Amino acid sequence: MATTAKKAKKSAEAMIDEPEALEAVDSCQNDIDALNEQASEEILKVEQKYNEKRKPLYQKRNEYIKRIPTFWMTAIMNHPQISSILEQEEEDCLQYLEKLEVEEFEDIKSGYRILFHFEENPFFENLVLTKEFKLGSNGESPSSTSTAIKWKPDHDLTKVLPKKMDSNRRKRGLENRTFFDWFTDNNDPINDDIAELIKDDLWPNPLQYYLVPDIEVEPEDDDDGDGGDEEFGEEGDEEEVDEVEDEEEKTS
Amino acid sequence: MATTAKKAKKSAEAMIDEPEALEAVDSCQNDIDALNEQASEEILKVEQKYNEKRKPLYQKRNEYIKRIPTFWMTAIMNHPQISSILEQEEEDCLQYLEKLEVEEFEDIKSGYRILFHFEENPFFENLVLTKEFKLGSNGESPSSTSTAIKWKPDHDLTKVLPKKMDSNRRKRGLENRTFFDWFTDNNDPINDDIAELIKDDLWPNPLQYYLVPDIEVEPEDDDDGDGGDEEFGEEGDEEEVDEVEDEEEKTS
Numbered sequence: 378m379a380t381t382a383k384k385a386k387k388s389a390e391a392m393i394d395e396p397e398a399l400e401a402v403d404s405c406q407n408d409i410d411a412l413n414e415q416a417s418e419e420i421l422k423v424e425q426k427y428n429e430k431r432k433p434l435y436q437k438r439n440e441y442i443k444r445i446p447t448f449w450m451t452a453i454m455n456h457p458q459i460s461s462i463l464e465q466e467e468e469d470c471l472q473y474l475e476k477l478e479v480e481e482f483e484d485i486k487s488g489y490r491i492l493f494h495f496e497e498n499p500f501f502e503n504l505v506l507t508k509e510f511k512l513g514s515n516g517e518s519p520s521s522t523s524t525a526i527k528w529k530p531d532h533d534l535t536k537v538l539p540k541k542m543d544s545n546r547r548k549r550g551l552e553n554r555t556f557f558d559w560f561t562d563n564n565d566p567i568n569d570d571i572a573e574l575i576k577d578d579l580w581p582n583p584l585q586y587y588l589v590p591d592i593e594v595e596p597e598d599d600d601d602g603d604g605g606d607e608e609f610g611e612e613g614d615e616e617e618v619d620e621v622e623d624e625e626e627k628t629s
Numbered sequence: 630m631a632t633t634a635k636k637a638k639k640s641a642e643a644m645i646d647e648p649e650a651l652e653a654v655d656s657c658q659n660d661i662d663a664l665n666e667q668a669s670e671e672i673l674k675v676e677q678k679y680n681e682k683r684k685p686l687y688q689k690r691n692e693y694i695k696r697i698p699t700f701w702m703t704a705i706m707n708h709p710q711i712s713s714i715l716e717q718e719e720e721d722c723l724q725y726l727e728k729l730e731v732e733e734f735e736d737i738k739s740g741y742r743i744l745f746h747f748e749e750n751p752f753f754e755n756l757v758l759t760k761e762f763k764l765g766s767n768g769e770s771p772s773s774t775s776t777a778i779k780w781k782p783d784h785d786l787t788k789v790l791p792k793k794m795d796s797n798r799r800k801r802g803l804e805n806r807t808f809f810d811w812f813t814d815n816n817d818p819i820n821d822d823i824a825e826l827i828k829d830d831l832w833p834n835p836l837q838y839y840l841v842p843d844i845e846v847e848p849e850d851d852d853d854g855d856g857g858d859e860e861f862g863e864e865g866d867e868e869e870v871d872e873v874e875d876e877e878e879k880t881s
Contacts, residue, residue, distance in 0.1 A: 398696040399836075405690035406836050409683060413833075416679035420672050427668035431661060438657035444650035581665075584651075584658050 424485055439476055442583075449474045452586040458574050464538050467556045473498035479580040487514045491575055500534065502527035510566055521566035526557070535561060676737055691728055694835075701726045704838040710826050716790050719808045725750035731832040739766045743827055752786065754779035762818055773818035778809070787813060 442448045450471040454460050463471070476494035490509035497504070506524045513519035528534070534557045554562070559571045579586065694700045702723040706712050715723070728746035742761035749756070758776045765771035780786070786809045806814070811823045831838065 395697055398693045401693040402690055402697070402836055405686050405693065406834060409686050409690070409833070412679060412682055412686065416675060419675045419679075423668060423671045423675060427664060427671075430664055434657050434661050434664065438654055438661070441650045441653040441657065445647055445654070581661070582658060584654055 421485060425483065428481055428485065435478075439478065443475055445587075447472050448587055449477050449583070452579060452583040455586040455589045456574070456579055459571060459579060461552045462554055462556050462559050462571060464534070464555045466534055466538060470498065470500045470534065471556070473500075477575075477580070477583075479576050484514075486512065488512045489576055491572060499529060500532045501529060506560065508560055508572065510569070510572060513567075519567045521563040521569065521572075523560055523563060526561070673737060677735070680733055680737065687730075691730065695727055697839075699724050700839055701729045701835070704831060704835040707838040707841045708826070708831055711823060711831060713804045714806055714808050714811050714823060716786070716807045718786055718790060722750065722752045722786065723808070725752070729827075729832070729835075731828050736766075738764065740764045741828055743824060751781060752784045753781060758812065760812055760824065762821070762824060765819075771819045773815045773821065773824075775812055775815060778813070 450468065453471060453474075454463060454468060473496045474493055475496050476492075478492040478494070479489060480492065481489040488509065488511040490507055493506040495501075495504055495506065503524060503526060506526060508521060508523040510521045511517065511519060526533075526535075531537075534555065538555050538557075559569075702720065705723060705726075706715060706720060725748045726745055727748050728744075730744040730746070731741060732744065733741045740761065740763040742759055745758040747753075747756055747758070755776060755778060758778060760773060760775040762773045763769065763771060778785075778787075783789075786807065790807050790809075811821075
């Protein structure tokens with residue numbers, strides 16, 4: 378009986394028929410979709426704003442990092458995944474890496490580039506090696522490009538290394554490609570795991586890897602992404618910032 | 630020789646020593662981390678704002694949906710994954726499902742609930758069945774709870790169905806659990822795929838599933854999440870919105 382009452386109420390409510398109700402649902406749905414698109418755009422703007430805010434901090438960080446010899450080489454060598462593509466001769470070469478930078482394109486979603494700034498070195502003429510990723514928005518296919526390396530005579534590590542690699546790399550748990558193999562390979566830009574690790578893990582916090590002692594560590598110890606903090610004082614950070622800013626004014 | 634010049638320049642620059650530089654890097658890193666946290670909070674606020682904006686549209690949509698007999702049952706039965714837990718007797722029961730709602734908790738990250746509003750029906754006394762998920766922020770473990778169903782005599786589908794299930798479910802490609810198995814099971818809340826499909830796929834756009842004809846479709850056809858649009862006019866949507874709003878004023 379309650380059901381009958383309900384049905385009666387229903388038909389009074391239903392001044393529009395079913396096809397019209399369907400059109401109305403479709404129209405609501407379009408409004409919801411439009412809101413979702415607005416939300417995505419707004420979130421992107423927040424991300425862009427914070428990318429801008431982070432930039433001066435990253436620059437300042439890079440200035441201090443320059444004063445720490447072989448900071449980037451050490452951080453890379455201590456990184457559990459990135460280190461697995463590093464051959465001994467490449468470690469020698471990365472000693473000259475004085476600055477690493479990751480720049481996202483302004484709209485974030487269309488791509489990014491990784492810049493390796495080198496001091497003058499025995500291996501190649503270039504002072505900057507760049508690997509750039511276009512993520513393929515606007516219907517383009519994703520692609521990556523890397524600076525052509527001008528190797529110095531007899532120092533082309535992509536030619537020198539393959540001969541000796543097979544011997545003991547696997548024993549040491551290393552991948553069967555080298556750092557410069559990775560750098561020069563642009564065949565599969567959407568699955569470039571090393572580039573993503575540099576962009577999303579090393580670059581946001583290289584210090585944690587720099588501080589991990591250069592010994593074998595259990596992978597579990599690294600997973601919290603916080604490995605080195607215990608070894609490096611966290612106390613009084615705000616005061617440190619002030620001191621550091623003063624120092625910077627003096628030195629710059 | 631350039632290297633020597635560079636070294637000289639370097640030591641002039643290096644008015645702070647290496648440990649101090651390390652502290653400065655750490656301090657920059659803390660500032661970067663703080664910015665990242667701010668960014669996350671701001672993005673969450675945008676999401677909250679749009680959740681609020683979507684609410685009235687979802688409500689309006691639900692009002693129109695009520696005028697379409699068995700809308701939710703049809704959408705659920707046409708959903709490629711959710712339908713795989715639907716037993717015949719449950720389809721009969723879901724005919725009485727007049728409203729489905731997904732409510733995210735206000736802070737979004739801590740949880741959500743799915744509400745099934747039923748008309749009076751032969752199966753159970755409840756008019757609302759709720760399944761609620763707490764995602765376990767603040768160190769709590771994730772958990773889910775569901776309304777205790779007051780089954781009417783001889784209509785407890787969790788007891789009636791298991792006896793006949795094994796026979797032909799697998800032949801029809803169905804899962805070995807039923808809709809009410811899913812509803813009442815709170816053992817593994819973080820891997821509740823059905824709840825997530827309801828929240829992230831069915832609820833944001835049920836119309837696309839309602840419109841897919843109730844026949845076997847190739848899974849590939851469903852994957853674009855857009856299957857039914859061809860069958861339902863997209864043209865003149867903005868005008869439709871206006872019309873629909875007028876209608877609503879008349880009817881409410």
